[in-house]
Amino acid sequence: MFSVKKSFFCVLKILPNISVRNFCTGHTALDKVNLMGRSLLTLRDFGSDEIKRLLWISRDLKHRIKHEGQYLPLLQGKSIAMIFEKRSTRTRMSTETGFALLGGHPCFLTSQDIHLGTNESTTDTARVLSGLTDLILARVYSHSTLEELQKDSSVPVINGLSDLYHPIQILADFLTLQEHYGCLSGLTVSWIGDGNNVLHSFMMTAAKLGVHLRVATPKGYEPDGGIVQEAKILSKQFGTQLFLTSNPMEAAHGSNVLVTDTWVSMGQEEEKVQRLKDFHGYQITMQTGAVASPDWTFLHCLPRKQEEVDDQVFYSPRSLVFLEAENRKWTIMGLMVALLTDYKPKMPMLKF
Incomplete structure (x- = not known):
């Protein structure tokens, strides 16, 4: 068994029926953080409380859906364009299954499926997809492609991987x-x-x-x-x-x-x-x-x-x-929910 001494002293109060290792009580600035409409190209652009909020929402969704068996159609009626210039297992499966589990419709697009940068500018692609979907995730070679997408997109853009960052x-x-x-x-x-x-x-x-x-x-x-x-x-x-x-x-x-x-x-x-x-x-x-x-x-x-x-x-x-690898699913779900809704976690706040 690994030492839990460090974890124990991080806890402020023991809650009934909830592991003391993972939660704390009280309300902090995390309650007031709202990320709706934001894009995530790099966590450089996100503050401490914003990152903690994303992790809290992710853990909450994991607990409610996986452990309590709840169905949460938080993204019902919404769709996501998933652009993949590079092959993927975890990024594709976590995003596609996670968005569908939340009631939304994921659209998987390779460079053979769309005209991104070929026959159609990235600017035009961003504008077209903004009118058709609620969210864009792109796994690309060059980070500049993401910056172009974000510049001309009216919906949030998520970096699914670039040569510079891999925030998810x-x-x-x-x-x-x-x-x-x-x-x-x-x-x-x-x-x-x-x-x-x-x-x-x-x-x-x-x-x-x-x-x-x-x-x-x-x-x-x-x-x-x-x-x-x-x-x-x-x-x-x-x-x-x-x-x-x-x-x-x-x-x-x-x-x-x-x-x-x-x-x-x-x-x-x-x-x-x-x-x-x-x-x-x-x-x-x-x-x-x-x-x-x-x-x-x-x-x-x-x-x-x-x-x-x-x-x-x-x-x-x-x-x-x-x-x-499993948590790739819960964290991308938490991120997508945070960018598209004003969801408030139901479980006690995580201890950071």
């Missing part, structure tokens, strides 16, 4: 950690791998939730310099630590959560041989965990390859990867 993944990661540890503030997350879009989203979010971030990337694979500077400002603002190194064991030292991702993203296949060489020594193993906190856990956004993390860690009780 990070919402699922932090919901998973909140469920497991009971609260987020004071946790240390260690990223060991590529300085990619997922790491960028961690860097724009962790400090706002009181989470310390330790990052190890090989030389030449560091995160974007501008994002690093913004993350340093956020860490100073929220009183958290941001530590960057090229030594994986140094990054893992004392950490509660070890995280990695693919070393070869879609579109980088020609770089595979060189990347595998450059990332030598970055595989997460039980030896990596030996220098982490006794309660350490493991996250990976999937799909996973063995060079990134060995089977002993990946399939161990410390691995939260399949709960993390």
Whole structure:
């Protein structure tokens, strides 16, 4: 069993029939947060209370639908255009099934199905889809495509993944950690791998939730310099630590959560041989965990390859990867509900 001491002291009051690890009482600024009509291209644009509100709504929907068996047609009569330039398992399935479960109609569109950027400008596509749907989610190669969509769309736009950010993944990661540890503030997350879009989203979010971030990337694979500077400002603002190194064991030292991702993203296949060489020594193993906190856990956004993390860690009780994958559904549902309705959670507020 992992230590729950940290979680216990995060709790303000014990509520009857509700786990003390996950909830707190009282009303805060979270009650007044309203995100209707907003777009989510990056969590850089969302404040601390806004991110917490999204996680609270997501956990509430999960509890009411999965555990209480309620049917909540919150998006009945609404539709979403799902644009996919890149293949996907979790993003497609979580969005498509989640929107349908809430009573809405999802429309899956690949680059072979629509004219995005080919025969029709992104501007025209945004205007057309705005007249036909209530929400647009786009999983694209270039972040600039999302910015163009948002500029000319009259409905909210969600980043389903771009070369710069992957915000919906990070919402699922932090919901998973909140469920497991009971609260987020004071946790240390260690990223060991590529300085990619997922790491960028961690860097724009962790400090706002009181989470310390330790990052190890090989030389030449560091995160974007501008994002690093913004993350340093956020860490100073929220009183958290941001530590960057090229030594994986140094990054893992004392950490509660070890995280990695693919070393070869879609579109980088020609770089595979060189990347595998450059990332030598970055595989997460039980030896990596030996220098982490006794309660350490493991996250990976999937799909996973063995060079990134060995089977002993990946399939161990410390691995939260399949709960993390499931939470992609609840967090995208929470996000879509928050952007399209004024939904108010019914369960007690989460403890952060």
